[in-house]
Amino acid sequence: MVTKVMAAANSQPVAKCVGPIILLGAPGAGKGTQAKQIAEVYGIPQISTGDILRANVANGSELGKQAKAIMDRGDLVPDQLVCDMVAQRLLQPDAARGFILDGFPRTVTQARWLDEFLGGKLFENQGCAKLPPIVIEIAVGYNQLLRRLTGRRTCPTCGRIYNVNFQPPRVPDACDIDGAKLGTRKDDSEDVISERLKAYERQTLPLTEYYGSQGRLRALDGDRDPAIVAKEVIAAIEHGHTV
Ligand code: AMP
Numbered sequence: 001m002v003t004k005v006m007a008a009a010n011s012q013p014v015a016k017c018v019g020p021i022i023l024l025g026a027p028g029a030g031k032g033t034q035a036k037q038i039a040e041v042y043g044i045p046q047i048s049t050g051d052i053l054r055a056n057v058a059n060g061s062e063l064g065k066q067a068k069a070i071m072d073r074g075d076l077v078p079d080q081l082v083c084d085m086v087a088q089r090l091l092q093p094d095a096a097r098g099f100i101l102d103g104f105p106r107t108v109t110q111a112r113w114l115d116e117f118l119g120g121k122l123f124e125n126q127g128c129a130k131l132p133p134i135v136i137e138i139a140v141g142y143n144q145l146l147r148r149l150t151g152r153r154t155c156p157t158c159g160r161i162y163n164v165n166f167q168p169p170r171v172p173d174a175c176d177i178d179g180a181k182l183g184t185r186k187d188d189s190e191d192v193i194s195e196r197l198k199a200y201e202r203q204t205l206p207l208t209e210y211y212g213s214q215g216r217l218r219a220l221d222g223d224r225d226p227a228i229v230a231k232e233v234i235a236a237i238e239h240g241h242t243v
Helices: 002-009 031-042 049-058 062-072 079-090 108-119 142-151 190-204 206-212 226-240
Strands: 019-024 046-048 098-102 134-139 152-154 161-163 217-221
Touching: 019 031, 019 108, 019 206, 031 046, 031 098, 031 134, 031 226, 046 049, 046 079, 049 062, 049 079, 049 098, 062 079, 079 108, 108 206, 134 226, 142 152, 142 190, 190 206, 206 217, 217 226
Parallel strands: 019 098, 019 134, 046 098, 134 217
Antiparallel strands: 152 161
């Protein structure tokens, strides 16, 4: 089953109902990298609340103005603002067969809201029967997270993520795909990283208990080669639909 799906990654995405995929994990755990792989395999969108918020900051929207200072210091944006933003995004037609939530939910309040939203009439998941979320936790140790976050570089054009310590680009500071100059996220500075990891422990880690107690959580060791983790993530998704 898994081989069949991975083989499809090299040709056409698998056009089937996938439902909601939730990726949990600390900043730097590799959620973005894994989300991109899943998106490619199944042809469903990666919905990164961090990316949407950064786009709002960049274009100076009202939401961006409210979120900027909070993001700059590494705190979480208020639940209501983020939930409204996610609701709008999930109702877009490209999310009908499924979607990958990367960076959401991040608090128990957001997780409860999401359960209610997905169960409600508002979210009809056009064309696909409602599927329960598959929740995958990518677990990585603290020191490794620090190394990953401080070395992270992102292509501003295509979004590809590099790491100067583990996965450097072929030419320093340039994207392998389109040659754009790689950037460092403002909140990947050491003092802000430490705040983000504190926010994770305080507000997001309790989600493993929330989903674990419902028997929905699959935890994977994210401290390995991203390609190996990706195979297990796909296997977890396939398995999630057969149990
Ligand atoms: P990320 O790119 O996921 O690391 O998110 C960057 C920043 O955006 C976080 O440090 C938060 O300030 C904000 N953010 C992203 N997702 C959420 C969320 N689900 N709830 C609250 N704040 C969020």
